[in-house]
Amino acid sequence: TEALLLALKRGDVDVLMGVNPHVPLAYVSGLEKAAGIGLPEVEDTGVPLTLVFNARKQPTALRAFRLAVARAVDSRALIAAVARGHGQVPELGFAPPASWTYGGPFPQLRHDPERAAGVLDSLGFIDLDGDRMREDPDGHPFTLEIIPETWQSHGEAVRAVEMIAYQLGQVGIRTVMRKYVVEQEYDILWEQRDYQVYVGHATHAGARDGGHVYFADYTDFSYGTFADSAYCAILDRITHAPDEAAYLEATRASQAYNAREIPGLALLWGRKSYASRQDRFTGWQPMAGYGV
Secondary structure, eight states: HHHHHHHHHHHSSBBOOSSSOOOHHHHHHHTSSTTTOOOEEESSSSSEEEEEOTTTTTTTTTTHHHHHHHOOOHHHHHHHHOOOOOEOOBBBTOOOSSTTTTTOOOOOOOOOHHHHHHHHHHHHHHHHHSSOBOTTSSSOOOOEEEOOOSSSSHHHHHHHHHHHHHHHHHTTOEEEEEOHHHHHHIIIIIOOOOOOOOEEEEEEHHTTTHHHHHHHHHSSSSSOBBOHEEEEEEEEHHHSSSSHHHHHHHHHHHHHHHHHHHHHEEEEEEEEEOOSSSOOOOOOOBBTTBBB
């Protein structure tokens, strides 16, 4: 990425193209000051920061616990610090409005630490020793493990996990971040599915389908763990939709499932910047999800 952006600044190339040609957020401000470079911004058809729960683990198998985490997360703070203001508070349906399958509005990812604390109390997660961190319902120390994506997020997922750890700590959830090299991360997610919480991103195709490639234990091309019959029936309808209308109806049912059951979260809905030189060619048109 750094080499491509340097080549663009020097005028060695005129445009960035490829599978995922947007400018990473960490480099946007530097390009904004560069002469001769246009940097149009469009709504992201994917989800730049996602959080995935594991339905095979406790307590993330509990919807109420997942709700408590959702209420503890402060999306506005993530937008300001991680996305540098380039985003908006998402909804629980997951797919963003820029996606042609968006079926909302759904309830927003609303920061409500008092509600989060109340839900945790009702589940029996109580601070028993006065250290402001909760023990589990059996009275044992409890730590939630979070794994950040490290292979394609340019450090954004790691920064997000650091902030989420602080936010969860405010409601008494102790966390630990586990970082792995790419090969280990792949094995833990895709082969073993041995995680409690994973923070990564969703491509425009993954967001378009309602995120099931990240949430569902439905195919081998997934690291999800949710496999209840109602969800799998929706995914059957997505996979075998006979026409566009049936596909839209099924993807929107998937989004409604997300809003109801909270298998994971869009932590923010973002915007993407696509870079091109304006001093030799003009008329570049940004296309959300695909570049210029």
